[in-house]
Amino acid sequence: MEVRPILSAMLRNKTAPLLIAAQVALTLAIICNALYIIRDRLSTAARPTGADETNLFEIRFYPHRPIADIRGMQIRDLEALRAIPGVRSVAWVNQIPLGQSSWNIGGLTTEPGKRDSNIQATYYFSGGSLIDTFGLRLIEGRDFQSSEVVESDPRKERAEPQVMIITRALAELLFPGAASVVGKSFYLGGSDDAKPVRIVGVVERLQSPSAPAGARAELSMIAPITYLDGYTRYAVRAEPGQRERVMAEAEKALLALSNDRVLLGKGGFDELRARRYSGERIMAGLLIAVTGFLLLITASGIVGIASLWVNQRRKQIGVRRALGGRRVDILRYFVTENAIITTAGVLVGLSLALALNHVLVGAIELPRLPLIYLGLGALVMWLLGLLAVSGPAWRAAQVSPAIATRSV
Amino acid sequence: MLKMQNLSKVYRTHMIETQALRGFDIHVREGEFVAVTGPSGSGKTTFLNIAGLLEEFSSGEYLIDGVNVAGLDDNARSRLRNEKIGFIFQGFNLIPDLNLFDNVDVPLRYRGFDSAERRRRIEQSLTQVGLASRQRHYPAELSGGQQQRVAIARALAGSPKLLLADEPTGNLDSNMARGVMELLEEINAAGTTILMVTHDPELAARAQRNVHIIDGQVSDLEHETRRALASLSTTPEAV
Amino acid sequence: MFRYYLSLGFRSLRRNPVLTALMVLTLSVGVAASITTLTILHAMSGNPLPHKNEQLLVPLLDNLPADNGNDDGEPPEQLTFMDAMKLWEQKAASRQTPLYGLSPAIDSGRADLPPFFTEGVAIGRDFFAMFEAPFLYGDAWSAEEDARAAKVAVISRSLADRLFDSGSNPVGKTVRISDNDFSIVGVLDSWNPVPKVYRLIGSERFDTSEDVFVPIRTAVALEFDRNGSMDCSSEPPAPGFQGYLQSECNWVQYWAELDAASSRSRYADYLLAYVNEQKALGRFVRPPNNRLYNVGEWLDSRGVVDDDTRTSTWLSFAFLLVCLVNTVGLLLAKFSARPGEIGVRRALGATRADVFRQYLTEAAVIGVVGALIGLVLTWSALAYIRSLDASLALVTRLDGTMLVTAVAVSIAASLLAGLLPTWRACQVVPALQLKSQ
Structure with a gap:
């Protein structure tokens, strides 16, 4: 409609429109990237571990003096835990998803003696069934049989497992394109004496304790090993709704069994998740705050400048x-003027957003900004501009025409 | 053309009530050139604002070109202003950031003409005031007399039936004032009704008819002082 | 105006x-x-030791196997126990210390204070002077105590306050650490280098400093478990703790301090000579690939920020x-x-x-x-x-x-x-x- 005269009037007073446009551009560039990082971090923090998170908890002890009969201690502990009403399944575990400290083995390979493999996976082991206790979904093959469990005493020797259950992600990495991997073998490293390990089952998903961002989080394998270490960590899966009570009773029962050890911690996945992703959450929170303030500040800038324009142009x-001119014509004038400025800002902002993204991609491990975020950001800026100018524009529309005949 | 009967206008603040117009009666016929005079504070401007639908009145009746103004909403009043009334202000009131073309364009856009029609009218009216060659200039680049002629062009472009002029020469020196006055007389001769507020008795004397407002009331009516100036055709550029 | x-x-x-x-x-x-x-x-x-930036050095040696997979050309970020101890014994710099993290159990014997775990490090006596740890009471243990693996410890002020009457001097008293009685020789005043530059690996970098400091030979003799990271390029030759001491597993951090006069390149030459000497014994199969970082370089290379x-x-x-x-x-x-x-x-x-x-x-x-x-x-x-x-x-x-x-x-x-x-x-x-x- 009246874009051309508005535009030419604006070109006579460039400073303020330029400032608003610059602000819109910078804001757009920042919020596009911020929104993307926020989503990236929050979706990373929300990934499922593959375990039955609502009903599972862990409880950890460490001896403060050497323990003579570790095997006996583990057996008694497990029995005591199973005796608690509401316990569905219990297992000694070396590590737990999101627990952050982990055992990893690198150089996994399907060819014996191949030393330059860079496939690394986290190494879960337990004398019990992690499928039952963690509540994993078995998609191929079977769980371990009790005859397959080996006992390992780290003070004496290292026992090698014969069989393993691996995650689908690891299966796809080791055997790209294979329809089935059950029965296939791979090697834990490329040394000449490495023995093959046979896959008996595949679980849909099991995250590692460190749960790094990206696909590496699900490269996990499980071995049937009873490990005789003084450090004890039990995973307990309770019946639905009973976790809190079972957790309290488990602590009591285990402390009553032995006074040679100290409770290091207990907790469910809500706590593990909160601890593992505190960094992601701080980052997302900070960016949400920055985005919120940016929008607020840009809106306030537009309100400020638009109010000034309205005051300066009351006579006009x-x-x-x-x-x-009807009221709606005046309203439309200011809204159009603002839309022109916002659009100019948005156009510059889109390229700025890409440039900023380019810097961020180089500086941190952030994937390229999907175009949808640019569209979303542009939309937000337009709506923000509209919202911000509506107040001053409405005030402008209320200016009495009689002001035209006033001499000052 | 314009008929007010028993019109009154009261300004109220929370303390004081000011009667700006009371029992105001006036009848302006089509084609007249009426000068409205009166001391300052007499209600001249209020009368002009009401006549031009810039302000509402408190009671009474007002008909413009046969349309009863009472009860019209803001949009209808805007429409009426746009179609039937042209304004000329003492301070010219051109929009400083728009060039002459765009200034004259303002009311035409509100009228909703297409761009060809607008262009035709803008060029015609600017030609009429002798500034067609200055279309791309900005108001600040013109003299006061030229600015007022642009304002007149803007008022004429929508071919209004009534031209309301508020001290049209108040900010001009006498030379320029004469030129503007001659232009107004020319326009009147072409059939447009003109209602001019002025405190200059000399200018008032050139109108067909003088109306004097004192203390919110019309005190002097039907004083015919018509001068046959329609035949005089001084070129406006002679200023 | x-x-x-x-x-x-x-x-x-x-x-x-x-x-x-x-x-x-x-x-x-x-x-x-x-x-x-x-x-x-x-x-x-930040660099908590800017005035010692050029003097404090971290040496890294490349003991990876010849055909190591996953090779980025960098040596492991820690040393083996064997190398750390040999460099320490040779005392080529004016001060030096090996270091590994512990999580010792503290048993006060008091009914109102049940046994608890805390953070600790196993080090040499030079550590305190090198990193300018402030002593509230007592001092570092002696070189002789280092050599004979004496059961002596330096503890933090906060641990001292927890175990003993606050304000009293606990030097000479005994503290039970992981089932062994240690004699307290010193108490450190509050000390929080940010980042915790001496232990950037296997520890929270912005955490407070440890509660317990013991001689590394003592920690090893008592088989105090490592609390930190370890990379093994091959299986240890024997199971258990002793196996790690003889292995090519990298789990000990090492710092050397040069005095103002001696040059960094001299120390680099020394390291090269050490590696060549070990090569003759069949270790260090790869071409010499040593690194020497000063404090600032070390902070940069670990990506602290x-x-x-x-x-x-x-x-x-x-x-x-x-x-x-x-x-x-x-x-x-x-x-x-x-x-x-x-x-x-x-x-x-x-x-x-x-x-x-x-x-x-x-x-x-x-x-x-x-x-x-x-x-x-x-x-x-x-x-x-x-x-x-x-x-x-x-x-x-x-x-x-x-x-x-x-x-x-x-x-x-x-x-x-x-x-x-x-x-x-x-x-x-x-x-x-x-x-x-």
Whole structure:
């Protein structure tokens, strides 16, 4: 409609429109990237571990003096835990998803003696069934049989497992394109004496304790090993709704069994998740705050400048009204003017957003910004501009036409 | 053309009530050139604002070109202003950031003409005031007399039936004032009704008819002082 | 005259309260965001030992197998126990210490204080002097105690306060550490190098320093488990703790301190000679690939400042830029709302420079107020981050430098923002502006 005269009037007073446009551009560039990082971090923090998180908890002890009969201690502990009403399944575990400290083995390979493999996976082991206790979904093959469990005493020797259950992610990495991997073998490293390990089952998903961002989080394998270490960590899966009570009773029962050890911690996945992803959450929170303030500040800037324009042009508005402009015409004038400025800012902002993204991609491990975020950001800026200018524009529309005949 | 009967206008603040117009009666016929005079504070401007639909009145009746103004909403009043009334202000009131073309364009856009029609009218009216060659200039680049002529062009472009002029020469020196006055007389001769507020008795004397407002009331009516100036055709550029 | 401008500036703050509030808020939020992230970045990227930067060195040796997979050409980030002990015994530098992390159990024997675990390190006696650990009581153990693996310990002030009457001197008393009685020889005063430069691997980098310090030979003789990371390129030759001592597993950190006279290249030559000597014994099969880092280089190479911190700093400064642009716009609005005043002042004899000074002072006044509110916001933001992640407690403290920086940034920002509007204000011609609209 009246874009051209508005534009030419604006070109006579460039400073303020330029400032608003610059602000819109910078804001857009920042919020596009911020929104993307926020989503990236929050979706990383929300990934499922593959375990039955609502009903599972862990409880950890460490001896403060050497323990003579570790095997006996583990057996008694497990029995005591199973005796608690509401316990569905219990297992000694070396590590737990999101627990952050982990055992990893690198150089996994399907060819014996191949030393330059860079496939690394986290190494879960337990004398019990992690499928039952963690509540994993078995998608191929079977769980371990009790005859397959080996006993390992780290003070004496290292026992090698014969069989393993691996995650689908690891299966796809080791055997790309294979329809089935059950029965296939791979090697834990490329040394000449490495023995093959046979896959008996595949679980849909099991995250590692460190749960790094990206696909590496699900490269896990499980071995049937009873490990005789003084450090004890039990995973307990309770019946639905009973976790809190079972957790309290488990602590009591285990402390009553032995006074040679100290409770290091107990907790469910809510706590593990909160601890593992505190960094992601701080980052997302900070960016949400920055985005919120940015929008607020940009809106306030637009309100401020638009109010100024309205005040400066009261006479002009009166004249327009006297010449037959309706209220809606005045409203439309200011909204159009603002839309032009916002659009200019948005256009510059889109390229700025890409440039900023380029810097961030180089500086941190952030994937390229999907175009949808640019569209979303542009939309947000337009709506923000509209919202911010609506107040001053409405005030402009209320200016009486009689002001045109006033001499000052 | 314009008929007010028993019109009154009261300004109220929370303390004081000011009667700006009371029992105001006036009848301006089509084609007249009426000068409205009166001391300052007499209600001249209020009368002009009400006549031009810039302000509402408190009671009474007002008909413009046969249309009863009472009860019209803001949009209808805007429409009426746009179609039937042209304004000329003492301070010219051109929009400083728009060039002459765009200034004259303002009311035409509100009228909703297409761009070809607008262009035709803008060029015609600017030609009429002798500034067609200055279309791309900005108001600040013109003299006061030229600015007022642009304002007149803007008022004429929508072919209004009534031209309301508020001290049209108040900010001009006498030379320029004469030129503007001659232009107004020319326009009147072409059939447009003109209602001019002025405190200059000399200018008032050139109108067909003088109306004097004192203390919110019309005190002097039907004083015919018509001068046959329609035949005089001084070129406006002679200023 | 400056005081006159200042009073005009403060008066002007009150004249247009909404616009002023917007400007102050904008500026303070921008300052708060940038100072908050800068505080964390500043602390994280700090060097706690700048005066010893060139003297303290970390040597790395490449004991990886010849056909190591996954090869980025860098040696492992820690040493084997064997190499660390040999370098320590050879004493090629003026001071040196091996180091590995412990999580010792402390048993006070008191009924009201059940056994608990804490953080510790196994080190040599030079450690305390090298990293300038402040002693509250006692001193480091002797070289002789190091050599004979004496059961002696230095403990932190907070552990001493927990175990003994606070304020008393526990030197000479006994503390039971992981089922062994240790004699306390020293107590460290509060000591928190940020980042914890001496133990960047296998520990929280921004955590407080450890509670327990014991001689490394003692820790090894008692088979105190390692609390930290370990990389093994081959299986240890024997099971259990003893196996790790003889293995090619890298799990011991090492520091050497050169005195001012001896040169880094001399020490590098020494390391090369050591590797060549070991090669003759069949170790170090790869071409010599040693590294020697000083403190600053070591902090850089470990990437102490994480990407998120860097990104948030970048973003918050971009944020400050937006705040700045916004302030320019609002100031412009504020100043141009009163051309009449400027015109009258000019007509009454103010020079252009007077107007310039007056308006820039007004901008600076906004900067000062913005800085004060910004500091409060910064303080709250840091407290909030601390409450979210306790491990960041040491890096979320506002120190004097950052306070000054905050005020300086805020005032500089407001002056910068004030320049354009002020310049525009100066262009107003001396006249009674009120006449024309």
